[in-house]
Amino acid sequence: MNTEDTNRPHRDHERAGAGTVALAELLDLDAEVLHDHLAELTAWLDDLTDRPPGHIVDLGSGTGTGTLALLERFPGARATALDLSPQLLHHLSKKAHGLGLAGRLDTVQADLDAAWPELAPADLVWAASSLHHMADPGQVLARAFDALRPGGLLAVTEMDFFPRFLPGHTGLGRLEARLHAALNDGPAADWTGALARAGFVLEARRPFTVDLPAPPPEATGRYARASLSRLRSHADGLLPGADLALLDTVLGDDGPDGILRRxxxxxxxxxTTWAARRP
Ligand SMILES: C[S@@+](CC[C@H](N)C(=O)[O-])C[C@H]1O[C@@H](n2cnc3c(N)ncnc32)[C@H](O)[C@@H]1O
Incomplete structure (x- = not known):
């Protein structure tokens, strides 16, 4: 994802609190549809940790897609979820209650670009799709380093680009490709250098490819609508009017040709995930 062109509107949007419900829906659907990817990722981290984590810190947890997956992967751990948005943290608390995980979770509202709350030493720090939202990611990485015990692991994960849903050989697939191109939806920032500057030793930088064939999981229609609607909200003036109108029709149509039921x-x-250790 090109941070200059596409993420700044997201950051302003989320700081203002608008669209939080839509964001919560998108994050939860992402975790549901990409459940197997998340499971593969947490299993890989399990292999990289030097001992089972007792304390996990989630930076920019949102609705806790990562927090909850990590609590399930590491049954002996507690987690502290930090996020700017009290609404998203409230949503996470409710989900944790429903899953019987609330007793192992603390949610703390915090602006990670400002002073951090007091934290118990962490064994694992997780930052998923959040570091690129920070005003000064280098400083956030330096604080993450301080938050970890020696030997502790940091996992930074980022989308390389927003998911694609429509068949590439069709007119709608080509429209989806034009939408991504117009928004400069491209490779994520490479955090390798910033991690080294913060004192981390890189254990691995691993790209994960997700390719779910048709028919994908049941929630995919809703996920596709939420994801494409988010891109559409930034596309005014960047695509021809006919493209925008067709996109609106596909996203708004509840019938068999609409995105929900295709x-x-x-x-x-x-x-891509970077796994880095505090020496
Ligand atoms: C794209 S969401 C990712 C949420 C979650 N990590 C996930 O992967 O599902 C980015 C999150 O970062 C949070 N965030 C952005 N800037 C922040 C800041 N300065 N301090 C704390 N959280 C921040 C947002 O509120 C949002 O929940």
Whole structure:
């Protein structure tokens, strides 16, 4: 994802609190549809940790997609979820209650660009799709370093680009490609240098390819609508009017041709994770 062109509107949007419900829905659907990817990722981190984590800190937890997956992966751990948005943290608390995980979770409202709250030493710090939102990611990484015990692990994960859903050989697939191109939806920032500057030793930088064929999981229609609607909200003036009108029709149509019910959706994306250790 090109941070200059596409993430700044997201950051302003979220700081203002508008669209929080839509963001919460998108994050939860992402975790549901990409459940297997998240499971593969947390299993990989399990292999990289030097001992089972007792305290996990989630930076920019949102609705806690990562927090909850990590609490399930590491049954002996507690987690502290930090986020700017009290609404998203409230949503996370409710989900944790429903899953019987509330007793192992603390949610703390915090602006990670400002002073951090007091934290118990962490064994694992997780930052998923959040570091690029920070005003000074280098400073956030330096604080994450301080938050970890020696030997502790930091996992930073980012989408390389927003998922693609429509078949590439069709007119709608080509429209989806034009939408991504217009928004400069491209490779994520490379955090390798910033991690080294913060004192971390990089254990691995691993790209994960997600390619769910048709028929994908049941929630994919809703996920595709939420994801494409988010891109559409930034596309005014960047695509011809006819493209925008067609996109609006596909996103608004509840019938068999609408995005919710199409039988030809797939999910294609890549995400990169950096796993780095505090020596
Ligand atoms: C794209 S969401 C990712 C949420 C979650 N990590 C996930 O992967 O589902 C980015 C999150 O970062 C949070 N965020 C952005 N800037 C922040 C800041 N300065 N301090 C704390 N949280 C921040 C937002 O509120 C949002 O929940």
């Amino acid at each position: 039988g030809d959706l797939t999910v294609r994306t890549t995400r």
